[in-house]
Amino acid sequence: xxxSSTEIVNDLPNTATTNLPGPVIRVSKTVDKVxxxxxxxxxxxxxxxxxxxxxxxxxxxxxxxxxxxxxxLGVTACSC
Numbered sequence: 001x002x003x004s005s006t007e008i009v010n011d012l013p014n015t016a017t018t019n020l021p022g023p024v025i026r027v028s029k030t031v032d033k034v035x036x037x038x039x040x041x042x043x044x045x046x047x048x049x050x051x052x053x054x055x056x057x058x059x060x061x062x063x064x065x066x067x068x069x070x071x072x073l074g075v076t077a078c079s080c
Contacts, residue, residue, distance in 0.1 A: 024052035025060055041073065 025048055032043040048062050066072070 022052050022054050023050050023056035025049070025056065026051050027062055029064070 027046065027048045029044060029046045031045075033040065036042055044064075046062055046064060048060055050056050
C-alpha cells in the first residue's frame with residue numbers, strides 16, 4: 001500500500017514564529033578601557049539579566065575563560 005500527497009499552492013507563509021513563555025537569560029560583558037597597555041588594570045563587568053516573561057527556577061552559572069597571561073586582582077559577585 002502506498003501513500004501520496006499533493007502540494008496545495010497558496011500565498012501563505014510556510015513558517016510560523018511562536019513566543020513561548022519562560023526565562024530568557026541575556027549576558028553582556030563590558031570593560032572600562034577601550035585601549036590598555038601592559039600592566040594596566042582593567043575592570044570588567046559581566047551582567048546577566050532575565051528578559052523573559054517568567055522567573056528562572058534554577059541558578060544561572062556564568063563563566064568566563066581568561067587567557068593564561070591575565071591576573072585576576074579581585075572578584076565581586078552580586079546575587080541581585
